[in-house]
Amino acid sequence: MPAPNPAASDAATPDPSEAPPGRVVLDSRDISRALTRISHEILERNKGSQDLVLLGIPTRGVHLARRIAANISRVEGADVPVGSVDVTMYRDDLRMRPARTLLPTEIPSGGIDGKVVVLVDDVLYSGRTIRAALDALNDIGRPQAVRLAVLVDRGHRELPIRADFVGKNLPTSLAEKVAVRLEEHDGEDGVSIR
Amino acid sequence: MSTSYLIKNAAVLGGEPTDLLIRDGVIVSVGVGLEASGVEVVDATGLVALPGLVDLHTHLREPGREDAETVETGTRAAALGGFTAVHAMANTDPVADTAGVVEQVWRLGREAGHCDVFPVGAVTVGLAGERLAELGAMADSAARVRVFSDDGKCVSDPIVMRRALEYVKAFDGVVAQHAQEPRLTEDAQMNEGELSGRLGLRGWPAVAEEAIIARDCLLAAHVGSRLHVCHVSTAGSVEIVRWAKEKGWDVTAEVCPHHLILTDELAATYDPIYKVNPPLRSAADVEALRAGLADGTIDIVATDHAPHPHEDKDCEWQAAAFGMLGLETALSIVQETMVDPGLLDWAGVAERMSAAPARIGRVTSHGRPLAEGEPANVVLYDPSVRRTVVASEMASLSRNTPYAGMELPGRVVATFLRGKPTVIDGKLATPHENTRFAPVPAGTPA
């Protein structure tokens, strides 16, 4: 038996009918503020919305990417292409569990060649999902640059990967679970630890 | 080995325990509390005594397919199944269509000594269904053939069938027909029914059997000959035979053990162990066959023991050979399907599996009552035990039993052929008597 894989054990999908378990660390307004800040940071770093493409990692990363795109659109008055990239087939633990349902990969019509792709995910943990996403991007095209935006960075990296834009750094123990809930998917916004 | 046996407390035909004294191949006395000196006593308490079973339909495969079965191994299997006589079918290679071949088979049977072998002669040359074989020469040969069959193939040409029925009257022979209309069964793989359509296996319709049986009954009546119908497998066939008998026509019929217990549902496994000709039929057919055997419409049980080497069954269904082993399990299947449910008593079993097949085959030395002065062909059977069939334990050279892993009732404890045990304590009395088949002693240089 290999050591427990944090990436494999953190697939917490809380039942939306239940109250968020554990300690609430971000509420709806916190999330909104964090995403607004990230949106501004992305624009600042990119010197505008030129050539930006936001790709969310399903499922919650896609919703976050859409929210960031809406923020950017409000600020810049221009639409940023948003899509999704499913990493399932690129996961390094693919063979450790039954074949997983594929999630949508939607690449905006302009493609990603020469673009600045911002990957968006909810929680950054081992870094394995991001590695898989980078591999997936490699098969889709050749961006000018790839950046990473996450709502929560909980630490415990297993690969040399770091986020460019972080909503909140959240020190956790390996035993804890971070649950992100989003209105679009879970009926309400919130991040909790248990 | 002793030539005299005192069988104590045997339930003759399932009746009250009785003793049987056997001396010099003959039953010399029957009664309670018999005493004798210089005899070997066989305790048959709890055992049923039946006359030695007679199989009218056995494939011994020799000559030609000695990789599947030989007269030696096939008759061992017969003895272990309680048989003292078997009729060896003619579809060997060369075909048993001359006096020479039937005499060879007859001689091999005598050498083997496990049971009497009565060769069946082919009706037509090479089983081709075109010209009559030398039926008279086979009848007059040392093998004294009385049963003629192209089994495996149907004598489908009505004029050839008519002539055969007529011709065998000269020596009181009988034509045993494999009833299968060939055009209706081209490349047929299993019973035509709901399942054949689903499984994509070409169907073998009941009508292909029934149409031939009906025609042959009419032909036999017309020419005043006797007809035996092999391996009846459908409810419709039972009806037709019943109708022919009501007319008073000289028609007899057999059913195989597997058609009394297995159904076409087994084809869904695509395991060719269940591929047989005629095919396994529906549950309703099985019911009709049991009822027909119970009321005497079907005269006998015959095994259609059909050994095949492993490679002919370890393949695609469509490529596999037809047939299954039967000798070593026949009596157990009859107990399971007929005796235990109350459809037939042991006297009925003796009639269906010994007396009637002997009569049809015109064998006078078998199928006799267990009475004073009669030949001592006896089987002692324990109906109270249950056993799980293990293919590798079969005496047959082949392993194609569909019952492997099944639990069946009963066990043949002893078989006596003319007063001499061929099976004792459930084992061959003289295993490997024939040096041709003796195992190589350990340590012998190859």
Added chain:
Amino acid sequence: MKKHLLSAADLSRDDAELILTTAEELRSLADRPIKKLPALRGRTIVNLFFEDSTRTRISFEAAAKRLSADVINFSAKGSSLSKGESLKDTALTLEAMGADAVVVRHWASGAPHLLANAGWSRSSVINAGDGTHEHPTQALLDAFTMWRHLGDLDGRRVAIVGDVLHSRVARSNALLLQTLGAEVTLVAPPTLLPYGVDTWGVSTSYDLDAVLPKSDVVMMLRVQRERMNASYFPTVREYSRRYGLDGRRMASLQDHTIVMHPGPMIRGMEITADVADSDRSVIVEQVTNGVAVRMAVLYLLLGGSEPAVGGAAHELSGGEE
């Protein structure tokens, strides 16, 4: 737990829908510059063909290669009359080579079943057409094509027309389409309907003209000319007149009705050229969809530690970090 796809009957409705939605995701791969996914890297898939079928083999080969599997094509000629290398010896060979999956096409009904259950090999077995029995991936690609055009198949009416008796495509489609809630009508002369078809849970008809206006899908089956010689029908002309799909009959279809054919077509026999080439015809699309559906099947059977169809519990979450 099943690790094989032998019959369309092996698939529950959930299984079938999972395959269709997975195929929908995989179909977009065809539009990408790199038509390759890494899911089956290091897996070995053998295409074992005892019967020629170039289009089915190519479709499976493309599907396996797009998922990065190693593909070995093994064509073992032979028929029931001229037995070549035995199925058993072939299976033992493939086992020794470490095949993870065997895609088998065979002239004998039930051969894939035997391969899966005889204990000769541990590979997953995928039936790519066996005798006159089944062709489950063809049924899946047909259902996928219908689903893309018509949406949910619940209550949709599908007419399958032609030589149902000898058609493995018809058998698999009848099973799968019922699983997906469609109403199937088999249309053929009585000689070309299997004995016992009344127990299949489908409707049957001898009258094509009566069925066409009610159908959402018309699937034409290939009819071999040689059947005429076995008295299944009197002449090709009479067959075409009664059961062929021509322009006149096509005019009686509803606007949304699509026309399908599993191929290879015999133009002029069961379908006329103008119908085959019309806007209603999705025959070429069926080929494209075939690759996506076969990718989905291969992925779901081999992509994880255990199969995701045929009884395994489904992972509904992508497992985000």
